[in-house]
Amino acid sequence: xxxxxxxxxxxxxxxxxxxxxxxxxxxxxxxxxxxxxxxxxxxxxxxxxxxxxxxxxxxxxxxxxxxxxxxxxxxxxxxxxxxxxxxxxxxxxxxxxxxxxxxxxxxxxxxxxxxxxxxxxxxxxxxxxxxxxxxxxxxxxxxxxxxxxxxxxxxxxxxxxxxxxxxxxxxxxxxxxxxxxxxxxxxxxxxxxxxxxxxxxxxxxxxxxxxxxxxxxxxxxxxxxxxxxxxxxxxxxxxxxxxxxxxxxxxxxxxxxxxxxxxxxxxxxxxxxxxxxxxx
Numbered sequence: 001x002x003x004x005x006x007x008x009x010x011x012x013x014x015x016x017x018x019x020x021x022x023x024x025x026x027x028x029x030x031x032x033x034x035x036x037x038x039x040x041x042x043x044x045x046x047x048x049x050x051x052x053x054x055x056x057x058x059x060x061x062x063x064x065x066x067x068x069x070x071x072x073x074x075x076x077x078x079x080x081x082x083x084x085x086x087x088x089x090x091x092x093x094x095x096x097x098x099x100x101x102x103x104x105x106x107x108x109x110x111x112x113x114x115x116x117x118x119x120x121x122x123x124x125x126x127x128x129x130x131x132x133x134x135x136x137x138x139x140x141x142x143x144x145x146x147x148x149x150x151x152x153x154x155x156x157x158x159x160x161x162x163x164x165x166x167x168x169x170x171x172x173x174x175x176x177x178x179x180x181x182x183x184x185x186x187x188x189x190x191x192x193x194x195x196x197x198x199x200x201x202x203x204x205x206x207x208x209x210x211x212x213x214x215x216x217x218x219x220x221x222x223x224x225x226x227x228x229x230x231x232x233x234x235x236x237x238x239x240x241x242x243x244x245x246x247x248x249x250x251x252x253x254x255x256x257x258x259x260x261x262x263x264x265x266x267x268x269x270x271x272x273x274x275x276x277x278x279x280x
Contacts, residue, residue, distance in 0.1 A: 052080055052082075053080060053081045053082070053252045053255045054081075054082045054084065054252070055081055055082065055083045055084065055104045055105065055252055055255055055256060055259060056083075056084045056085075056086065056102055056103050056104050056105075057071075057083060057084070057085045057086065057103075057104065057105045057106070057107070057259070058085075058086045058087075058088065058093045058096055058097070058101075058103045058105070058106045058107070059085060059086070059087055059093070059106070059107040059108075060087070060088075060089070060090060060093070060107060060108055060109035060170065060198075060242060061087045061088065061089060061109075061197040061198055061199050062109055062134070062171070062198050062199070062216045062218055062219055063087065063107060063109075063242070064085075064087045064199070065222055065275060066218075066271060066272055066274075066275040066277065067085055068085070069271055070262075070263065070268050070271050070272075071083050071085060073262075073267060073268075074259060074262045077262065078255070078258060078259075081255055081259075083259070086103075087197075088197065089109075089164070089165075089168050089169045089170070089196060089197045089198075090108035090109050090110050090112070090113040090168065090169065090170045091113065091167065091168025091169070092168065093106055093108045093113060094108065094113040094116060094117060097117055097122050097123075097247055098117070098120070098122065100249065102251075103247050103250070104246065104247055104250040104251075104252055104253075104255070104256040104259075105244065105245070105246060105247065105250075105256050105259055105260065106123070106244070106245060106247060107131065107242055107243070107244045108170065108242070108243065109134075109170035109171065109198075109216075109240075109242055110170035110173065110174075110238075110240070110241070110242075110243075111130075111238075111239075111241055111243050112170070112173070113170075114128065114243040114245060117245075118245075121248060122247065122248050122249075123245040123246065123247055123248055124245060124246040124247070124248055124250075124253065125245075127244075127245050127246040127256075127257060127260060128243060128244070128245040129243065129244060129245075129260070129264075129280075130241045130242070130243050130244075130280045131241075131242045131243065131244040131263060131264070131279070131280060132241070132242040132272060132277045132278065132279060132280060133239070133240050133241055133242070133277070133278045133280055134216045134217060134218055134240045134242070134276075134277060134278070135216065135217040135231055135232065135234065135240065136171060136174045136175055136178065136214055136215075136216065136217070136231075136232040136237065136240065137214070137215060137216070137217045137220050137228045137230065137231050137232060138150065138153075138212060138213070138214055138228070138229055138230035138232065139202070139205050139212065139213050139214075139215055139220050139223075139226040139227065139228055139229065140205065140211065140212045140213075140226065140227060140229050141205060141206070141208055141211070141225065141226060141227075142225060142226065142227055144211065144212075144227075144229075146229050147212070147229040147230055150179070150182060150184060150230060151182075151184065153184070153188055153191075153212060154184065154187045154188065157211065158191065158211045158212055159191060159211060160191055160192075160193045160204075160209065160210040160211055161188060161191045161192055161193065161210060161211070161212050161213065161214075162192075162193045162195055162201040162202075162204035162205055162209075162210035162212070162213030162214070163175050163176070163192050163193070163194060163195065163201060163213065163214050164194070164195050164196075164197065164198050164200075164201050164214070164215075165194040165195065165196060168196075169195065169196070169197055169198060169201075170198075170240075171198040171201070171214060171215055171216050171219075172194070172195070172198075172201075172214070173237075173238075174214075174232075174237040174238065174240060175214035175232070175237075177236065177237035177238060178232050178233070178236035178237045181236045181237075182236065193209065193210050195213075198215050198216055198219050199219060201213045201214065201215050201219075202215050202219050202220070202222075202223055202226065205225075205226050206223060206225040206226055212229075213226075214232075216240075217231070217276050218275050218276040218277055221275065221276045222275070241280065242277075244260055244263065245260075246260065264279075
């Protein structure tokens with residue numbers, strides 16, 4: 001009897017072990033059959049270039065208002081892209097890129113700065129294009145009389161004339177070129193109040209700290225405290241263009257290119273024109 005019990009007991013152990021091993025071996029196959037297979041799209045890494053990208057745009061100060069309206073529309077299309085805008089004069093934008101600042105897209109207010117960066121191979125050349133154009137105008141406070149000729153600026157009534165620093169501010173460079181061609185520059189330089197950017201020039205005139213100033217037409221349009229008394233003849237200075245390009249060191253070049261493309265859409269062009277820019 002004892003011998004039979006032992007044999008029976010051993011048989012039960014063998015059967016039990018076989019069942020356990022069998023279940024362990026087949027259960028994964030059953031589980032895979034019951035679960036859907038993940039698509040290729042769902043297994044992309046969460047930090048891929050197309051997701052949660054950050055874009056830094058350095059642009060001319062004169063573009064501040066219009067880009068602040070256009071950029072949210074871009075974000076409606078590219079919901080995973082966070083766009084940071086930095087506004088400065090053209091010279092500072094050039095220095096930012098030359099110093100290796102994390103800039104993806106740049107839009108200075110003149111070709112001069114972009115030309116220099118292209119010579120240094122700091123932009124993706126085939127992304128460069130002329131985006132916009134503008135005009136230089138002479139403004140005065142609302143309560144000031146009109147000016148029929150730029151020569152009037154030499155009169156004693158105009159003690160201070162605001163102008164963007166020509167060493168770094170494109171609007172100041174264009175104004176200086178025009179005054180030089182008109183042979184007025186030597187007589188007016190002692191009256192100049194230099195602004196770090198075109199918006200500061202506008203503020204000088206708005207506040208009465210300057211009796212006149214040279215700004216872009218779009219900046220004058222944004223103010224209710226000044227009036228335009230002269231539109232400077234475009235033949236007196238270099239063509240005013242706002243070039244745009246992707247920075248060579250950008251870690252998000254494909255996203256940056258999509259931002260450039262969006263700025264050339266009809267939606268963006270309509271908004272640019274509302275602010276007084278001309279699309280190219």
